[in-house]
Amino acid sequence: MIISNLQRVAAIASVATLGLGATAASAQDMPELVINDEIAITTHAPAPAYLENLDEVISGWVFRSTETQALQMDDFDNPGMIFVDKAIDAWDKVEGTAGKSCAACHTGGPEEFAGLRATLPKWNEEKQALYTMEDYINECRTERMGAEAWKWSGADMTAMNALISLQSRGMTINVATDGPVADLWEQGKEIYYTRVGQLDLSCANCHEDNYGTMIRADRLSQGQVNGFPTYRLKNAKLNSIQGRFKGCMKNVRATPYKEGSEEFHALQLYVASRGNGLTVESPSVRN
Amino acid sequence: MAEGVKPRVKVPRKAAAGDVITIKTLISHKMESGQRKDKDGNVIPRSIIHTFTCKFNGELVMSANLHGAISTNPYFQFEAKVPEAGDFTFEWLDDDGSVYTDQKSIAIG
Numbered sequence: 001m002i003i004s005n006l007q008r009v010a011a012i013a014s015v016a017t018l019g020l021g022a023t024a025a026s027a028q029d030m031p032e033l034v035i036n037d038e039i040a041i042t043t044h045a046p047a048p049a050y051l052e053n054l055d056e057v058i059s060g061w062v063f064r065s066t067e068t069q070a071l072q073m074d075d076f077d078n079p080g081m082i083f084v085d086k087a088i089d090a091w092d093k094v095e096g097t098a099g100k101s102c103a104a105c106h107t108g109g110p111e112e113f114a115g116l117r118a119t120l121p122k123w124n125e126e127k128q129a130l131y132t133m134e135d136y137i138n139e140c141r142t143e144r145m146g147a148e149a150w151k152w153s154g155a156d157m158t159a160m161n162a163l164i165s166l167q168s169r170g171m172t173i174n175v176a177t178d179g180p181v182a183d184l185w186e187q188g189k190e191i192y193y194t195r196v197g198q199l200d201l202s203c204a205n206c207h208e209d210n211y212g213t214m215i216r217a218d219r220l221s222q223g224q225v226n227g228f229p230t231y232r233l234k235n236a237k238l239n240s241i242q243g244r245f246k247g248c249m250k251n252v253r254a255t256p257y258k259e260g261s262e263e264f265h266a267l268q269l270y271v272a273s274r275g276n277g278l279t280v281e282s283p284s285v286r287n
Numbered sequence: 288m289a290e291g292v293k294p295r296v297k298v299p300r301k302a303a304a305g306d307v308i309t310i311k312t313l314i315s316h317k318m319e320s321g322q323r324k325d326k327d328g329n330v331i332p333r334s335i336i337h338t339f340t341c342k343f344n345g346e347l348v349m350s351a352n353l354h355g356a357i358s359t360n361p362y363f364q365f366e367a368k369v370p371e372a373g374d375f376t377f378e379w380l381d382d383d384g385s386v387y388t389d390q391k392s393i394a395i396g
Contacts, residue, residue, distance in 0.1 A: 076297045076313070079360070085293055086315075089291075236359075
């Protein structure tokens with residue numbers, strides 16, 4: 001009897017220590033992400049005012065295991081960089097009826113696009129539409145190169161997306177939520193908070209109410225998209241934002257929207273804006 | 288020559304004489320196993336990196352024989368003692384006869 005009571009006391013004590021440990025970890029022992037010993041990444045930032053239910057936005061990197069985190073700290077170890085190298089080759093490749101490569105117009109190289117990734121998706125005044133990186137790349141291919149459009153989450157597309165996004169690495173995400181995109185942003189917010197599928201879950205149920213806790217063998221993140229295209233150990237390739245949305249929707253047994261659809265554009269805008277204050281990490285490494 | 292093959296090597300630019308340094312190498316390569324078939328049912332011939340060597344000023348530092356069941360993009364990390372300034376040369380041999388090479392110099396200081 002005495003022994004079992006003692007055990008119980010010990011158990012309670014260890015639970016209490018764990019609880020304290022967790023709070024202390026989030027405040028003090030934050031792991032720091034510095035890539036190649038030079039690019040400092042903001043992994044914790046105060047939440048933008050329009051996020052009613054969060055005080056702090058946190059990069060998905062924080063939720064990963066030490067080994068996975070280490071992969072992103074050095075470009076040599078980051079498997080996503082293999083695809084960036086492939087895109088560097090594709091940059092000079094002439095394709096389509098106009099006989100042009102990317103380099104034919106963009107003479108400054110991919111570096112011309114420094115800063116672009118931090119503002120996407122954004123309103124394209126000329127096309128009167130919300131534009132993501134994929135939209136920009138395919139517009140170039142179909143209208144200026146006379147080449148075939150790339151598949152949304154195809155290997156060519158995610159690699160080129162990673163190369164262009166890489167130029168903005170370390171810059172602070174600043175996605176506009178007002179002006180011409182205000183309605184789309186509201187639509188995206190609505191999708192974010194709407195329960196869907198047989199499991200009847202909204203994005204918020206996992207990524208807002210339960211981030212940091214385990215979902216099967218995995219730790220839930222806030223679902224930030226600042227690191228996309230992301231190299232996932234799970235499928236050993238780069239993954240697009242909307243491809244990831246699709247995966248999430250399948251997981252809750254819902255019928256996913258199509259990649260490139262208006263719904264996913266709206267959702268991408270809203271989710272990207274939830275990361276305002278974090279920095280671009282593309283190509284990040286996750287599991 | 289297989290498509291999209293690119294060797295990458297990371298060697299510190301300088302080290303003190305006698306230092307043990309860490310070398311990382313990675314080659315993007317399909318490592319076609321020879322077990323797969325194409326759309327028409329023909330076997331795709333095996334094409335893997337079967338040998339890797341690293342030499343320092345002509346002297347062998349490390350070599351490896353690779354066989355089937357090694358994943359795509361083989362990665363090697365190993366340590367080497369640097370007695371003097373010189374060049375590391377790296378060589379990957381492909382089943383199809385291709386040789387991929389890379390070279391890195393290291394200074395003493």
